[in-house]
Amino acid sequence: MSDQNKTQVRFLGIPSEHVKLLQSGAADENGQTPENITSDGSGYPCRHCLKEIANEDEVLVLSYRPFEHKQPYAESGPIFLHSESCESHHxxxxxxxxxxxxxxxxxxxxxxxxxxxxxxxxxxxxxxxxxxxxxxxxxxxxxxxxxxxxxxxxxxxxxxxx
Ligand SMILES: [Zn+2]
Structure with missing residues (x-):
């Protein structure tokens, strides 16, 4: 049996359209401008390209709701993104x-x-x-x-x- 008959999965980062708005200064889930910090190269994973943000690169810190609509289960919380535009996770x-x-x-x-x-x-x-x-x-x-x-x-x- 090959793996082709089994369910396969795909891993998705935050949609690029939303990320571009946030990288352009749009307000986050809390209605606030994302904060800017500098990565020290460890522990700053970007939720768009799904890669670590390199040492010295700028990081956006913001509140994000990974659900389209507000409802009781739609949690929001802190995430990191590259401050500069980055390629969506392939x-x-x-x-x-x-x-x-x-x-x-x-x-x-x-x-x-x-x-x-x-x-x-x-x-x-x-x-x-x-x-x-x-x-x-x-x-x-x-x-x-x-x-x-x-x-x-x-x-x-x-x-x-x-
Ligand atoms: Zn990124």
Whole structure:
């Protein structure tokens, strides 16, 4: 049996249209201008290209809501983005850098109407995120998955069926 018959997944950063607005000075989820800091090269993963923001590069710090509409499950929280424009993550089905660097990752399944699918949330080794997501997608109840930091709870990326 080849892997071609199995569900595959894709890893999605924040949509480029929204990122470009934020990089151009648009207000964040809290209605505030994103803050600017300088990366020291460690622990500043960009949620657009899904790569680490290099030492000395400028970082936007802002509040982001990874849901289209406000509703009780639509959490918002702090994230980092490159201050300068960056290329959207090119998904090749492999675990992105910003998940790999976490060590552990929190995965949580959401339904098509953007509610938490209770019982699906779990902490996994970051290198196992892809296989765990594939297992989670065996449930029809899960429309998409959010990956988050286990230590800071920051939104890391969205995972969908490929
Ligand atoms: Zn970036």
């Amino acid at each position: 998904d090749n089905g492999e675990i992105p850098d910003n998940i790999r660097s976490q060590g552990n990752t929190l995965l949580r399944g959401y339904s098509a109407d953007n509610r938490i699918v209770y019982g699906t949330g779990k902490t996994v080794k970051s290198e196992a995120v892809k296989q765990e997501a594939i297992k989670m997608f065996e449930s029809d109840k899960i429309a998409y998955i959010h990956a988050r930091s286990t230590t800071n709870n920051c939104f890391t990326c969205r995972i969908e069926r490929a």
